[in-house]
Amino acid sequence: MDKFKQAFLEEAQDLLEDLSSALLELENDPQNLELVDTAFRSLHTIKGSGSMFGFDTIASFTHTIETVYDLVRSGRMKVSPDLISQTLAASDIIRIMVKEGEEDVTPQKTAIENIFNQYLEGFDLDENQPAEQEETQPSEEKSSEEKQKITFRVVFKPDEDILLSGTNPLLLLRELEDLGQCTITTITEKIPLLNDMNPEKCYFFWQVLITTSEDINTLKDVFIFVEDSADIQISVIDDGSVDEENAQYKKLGDILVERGEVEPEEMKEALGKQKRIGEVLVDSGTTTPATIQTALEEQQYVRKMREQQMKAGAVTSLRVASDKVDKLVDLVGELVTLQAGLSQFVTNRLNPEHFMDSTFDIFDLEERYNELARISEEAERLTTELRDNTMSIRMVPIGTTFNKFKRVVRDLSKEMGKEVDLITTGGETELDKTVIERIGDPLVHMIRNCVDHGIEGPDDRSKKDKPSVGTIRMSAAHSGAHVVIRIEDDGAGMDKEKIRTKAIEKGLIAADAHLTDKAVYELIFEPGFSTAEKVTNVSGRGVGMDVVKRNIVDDLRGTIDVTSELGTGTTVAVKLPLTLAIIDSLLVKIKENYFVLPLANVEECVELKEEHIEQQHGKNMAEIRGHLVPYIRLREQFVINGSRPDIEQVVVCEIDQNRVGFAVDTVVGSHQTVIKPLGSMYKGIKGVSGATILGDGTVALILDVPKLAQMAEAEMLHETAL
Amino acid sequence: MEKAHIDYRMQDSEGTIALKGHVVIESAETLHKTLQGAFAEAEKITVDMGGTDEIDITCVQLFCSAHKTALETGKTFAVINIPGEVRTIIDAMNLHKGGTFTNVLSEACMWYTQEAECETTIDQS
Numbered sequence: 001m002d003k004f005k006q007a008f009l010e011e012a013q014d015l016l017e018d019l020s021s022a023l024l025e026l027e028n029d030p031q032n033l034e035l036v037d038t039a040f041r042s043l044h045t046i047k048g049s050g051s052m053f054g055f056d057t058i059a060s061f062t063h064t065i066e067t068v069y070d071l072v073r074s075g076r077m078k079v080s081p082d083l084i085s086q087t088l089a090a091s092d093i094i095r096i097m098v099k100e101g102e103e104d105v106t107p108q109k110t111a112i113e114n115i116f117n118q119y120l121e122g123f124d125l126d127e128n129q130p131a132e133q134e135e136t137q138p139s140e141e142k143s144s145e146e147k148q149k150i151t152f153r154v155v156f157k158p159d160e161d162i163l164l165s166g167t168n169p170l171l172l173l174r175e176l177e178d179l180g181q182c183t184i185t186t187i188t189e190k191i192p193l194l195n196d197m198n199p200e201k202c203y204f205f206w207q208v209l210i211t212t213s214e215d216i217n218t219l220k221d222v223f224i225f226v227e228d229s230a231d232i233q234i235s236v237i238d239d240g241s242v243d244e245e246n247a248q249y250k251k252l253g254d255i256l257v258e259r260g261e262v263e264p265e266e267m268k269e270a271l272g273k274q275k276r277i278g279e280v281l282v283d284s285g286t287t288t289p290a291t292i293q294t295a296l297e298e299q300q301y302v303r304k305m306r307e308q309q310m311k312a313g314a315v316t317s318l319r320v321a322s323d324k325v326d327k328l329v330d331l332v333g334e335l336v337t338l339q340a341g342l343s344q345f346v347t348n349r350l351n352p353e354h355f356m357d358s359t360f361d362i363f364d365l366e367e368r369y370n371e372l373a374r375i376s377e378e379a380e381r382l383t384t385e386l387r388d389n390t391m392s393i394r395m396v397p398i399g400t401t402f403n404k405f406k407r408v409v410r411d412l413s414k415e416m417g418k419e420v421d422l423i424t425t426g427g428e429t430e431l432d433k434t435v436i437e438r439i440g441d442p443l444v445h446m447i448r449n450c451v452d453h454g455i456e457g458p459d460d461r462s463k464k465d466k467p468s469v470g471t472i473r474m475s476a477a478h479s480g481a482h483v484v485i486r487i488e489d490d491g492a493g494m495d496k497e498k499i500r501t502k503a504i505e506k507g508l509i510a511a512d513a514h515l516t517d518k519a520v521y522e523l524i525f526e527p528g529f530s531t532a533e534k535v536t537n538v539s540g541r542g543v544g545m546d547v548v549k550r551n552i553v554d555d556l557r558g559t560i561d562v563t564s565e566l567g568t569g570t571t572v573a574v575k576l577p578l579t580l581a582i583i584d585s586l587l588v589k590i591k592e593n594y595f596v597l598p599l600a601n602v603e604e605c606v607e608l609k610e611e612h613i614e615q616q617h618g619k620n621m622a623e624i625r626g627h628l629v630p631y632i633r634l635r636e637q638f639v640i641n642g643s644r645p646d647i648e649q650v651v652v653c654e655i656d657q658n659r660v661g662f663a664v665d666t667v668v669g670s671h672q673t674v675i676k677p678l679g680s681m682y683k684g685i686k687g688v689s690g691a692t693i694l695g696d697g698t699v700a701l702i703l704d705v706p707k708l709a710q711m712a713e714a715e716m717l718h719e720t721a722l
Numbered sequence: 723m724e725k726a727h728i729d730y731r732m733q734d735s736e737g738t739i740a741l742k743g744h745v746v747i748e749s750a751e752t753l754h755k756t757l758q759g760a761f762a763e764a765e766k767i768t769v770d771m772g773g774t775d776e777i778d779i780t781c782v783q784l785f786c787s788a789h790k791t792a793l794e795t796g797k798t799f800a801v802i803n804i805p806g807e808v809r810t811i812i813d814a815m816n817l818h819k820g821g822t823f824t825n826v827l828s829e830a831c832m833w834y835t836q837e838a839e840c841e842t843t844i845d846q847s
Contacts, residue, residue: 163747168779169779170778170779170814173814173815174814177814183816184814184815184816186816188817191783191787191790192787192790193787193790193794194757194758194761194784194787194788194791195758197783197784197787199750199753199754199780199783200750202779204779204782204783204815206815
């Protein structure tokens with residue numbers, strides 16, 4: 001069977017389980033709308049996926065049941081014991097159809113269908129078509145719950161006269177509430193005494209903490225009609241990336257300093273006193289109780305959100321092929337046997353009494369050594385296999401994500417009156433689950449850009465002698481320890497001159513700057529950059545491509561490469577590591593300190609002698625086969641005392657098509673690095689992306705090679721300017 | 723929209739303002755003057771919202787101002803019989819958290835009854 005159909009059948013089983021358990025709970029708690037929603041969602045997903053994979057009978061049968069639950073969801077029908085029983089019977093029929101085929105249960109199915117059709121009698125179903133409406137939404141909107149949620153702080157300070165223009169601020173706050181989970185705090189500190197008051201003026205202002213999967217523009221749109229009569233500040237206070245290390249939100253003092261409410265010096269002074277910071281600041285008149293309260297509110301809110309996210313994260317599941325689990329169990333079995341053998345060896349063959357025995361033959365030592373070496377080799381083999389097998393458990397074919405894009409292209413092209421085909425290849429290419437989860441949104445953004453800006457409308461295309469249907473090709477393929485995802489469109493291509501002009505206009509480059517084509521295309525990843533003359537709800541606000549790059553380069557340790565030809569189309573190639581957990585790296589040493597450089601960046605290692613340094617007049621340049629390569633001396637970068645050895649090693653890395661060297665004392669060799677995140681205390685350190693623990697327990701820092709090069713370049717420019 | 727009816731009675735140094743209908747910006751001036759008058763002559767001022775259908779920000783602001791004035795002058799100000807829909811608006815605004823005439827760390831405010839430290843009270847009926 002086609003593996004996607006197989007995936008549907010497996011998914012349907014899970015959904016039916018969810019449906020049954022929701023129904024059973026609903027029987028005891030018929031008013032619980034959350035349970036109704038759960039039941040509805042299960043039915044809706046079974047219907048949608050069933051239809052997508054050709055299980056039309058299941059889809060149409062489920063549609064009838066779902067329609068009834070849609071009425072329940074909208075409050076037009078009540079949950080009754082009879083409805084629960086019939087739905088459970090219906091779920092049994094779906095289960096049989098899923099397991100044994102659609103034909104075997106026709107009579108029972110028809111009977112249940114008749115019952116559900118009776119439930120629907122007398123209802124005007126046109127009023128209630130959320131199921132269909134949902135389907136007309138772009139699929140990434142449908143899965144908004146899966147999208148990363150960001151917490152924003154919105155401060156809305158209307159002008160005092162705003163009420164006179166008929167604006168009701170409460171309606172705007174309600175609109176915000178509809179966008180996500182939020183806490184509104186009304187600040188009343190400006191309210192005067194009755195005798196000083198003008199009752200038609202607005203003295204209140206508001207702080208709203210909102211956690212939403214919408215972007216900042218959607219929040220700004222809420223205030224679009226009052227932006228000239230209010231001070232509106234919207235800022236991200238939590239980007240939603242949460243792990244156990246940073247589950248706790250910022251301390252109160254950090255929030256106040258960050259907002260500029262309190263000066264760092266004032267905070268330092270307050271911390272010196274042994275009272276609660278809030279009390280100290282209020283007592284000293286530095287800030288008002290209301291300000292403290294809103295900051296506390298923010299702290300509590302984000303902590304709560306993060307805890308919720310942690311809990312949600314903890315229950316995500318992964319479907320794993322059973323043969324992989326079987327293999328894992330086998331390996332664990334072998335490990336247990338090996339451990340027993342090792343214990344036996346220690347007891348029987350390393351017992352000190354044996355060595356004291358007068359009959360002990362010294363030549364027996366070699367035999368014992370060989371035995372121990374065999375155990376060690378076996379342990380090494382098992383560890384490698386266990387690692388590979390465990391990592392493979394997290395590998396998921398990227399094709400599941402591709403399906404989502406087909407829907408995005410279908411819906412967007414319809415919305416924009418364009419005709420676009422998405423052709424995908426390499427869907428079977430496997431990537432680590434965490435990488436797949438995090439690459440979804442950036443890829444959706446790029447696909448949206450292709451449809452919106454890349455592919456021309458049918459009229460434009462026919463004028464250019466292009467087929468009226470545009471094509472986007474999306475492919476994935478392995479390339480060493482990486483996967484390359486390529487998105488190509490046959491659209492209008494990017495206009496280099498237009499990009500240059502816009503970049504000069506925005507002050508991103510100098511008017512006389514000479515840039516390679518690659519450097520010009522790189523500009524589209526600058527924050528706020530967009531050449532779109534018209535902002536659509538799809539793209540063009542210039543918000544997004546910088547986030548795309550940040551997600552791919554910083555979060556996923558990937559690279560992104562754009563090529564384009566005006567009139568012909570654009571290609572974006574995204575290169576991602578197979579996994580985020582282990583990297584192949586080069587271990588180097590400076591004095592007693594170990595560092596790790598990702599092998600993907602490393603090109604070669606060369607020796608650096610004193611005379612080479614003298615030849616370059618002390619400048620950090622190494623001559624390699626006639627070419628000068630700048631290098632960064634890590635000893636200086638990390639302020640490691642002591643004199644450098646007579647012969648240093650320069651590890652040459654490729655960064656953005658440039659060669660940069662890193663001078664170290666010794667190159668230890670290649671190393672399989674298990675990445676450990678740095679603690680929250682070290683999170684902001686630039687140039688270091690993590691740490692790893694070596695065999696002897698020593699900690700080695702993993703270097704962020706591109707960032708180190710950037711820092712060195714910035715420092716050099718600064719010195720030159722001085 | 724039913725217009726606001728503002729009825730003020732004074733008895734034994736206690737002033738009662740009864741509100742009915744839509745107490746919104748159109749009636750803010752009248753409510754303001756009524757409250758000022760009540761504060762000028764009464765020691766205890768009670769607003770009965772039993773007949774209120776709708777309020778807006780102007781009304782809430784006036785109550786906050788009256789509350790602040792009560793604290794300043796040592797008088798008592800109370801709002802009673804708040805209808806459910808009006809209560810929802812007040813709750814949604816989360817007023818007690820951003821209060822200024824309260825000890826913020828104890829969360830006391832006229833809209834927050836559990837730990838009310840001031841004389842002003844609110845009836846949740």
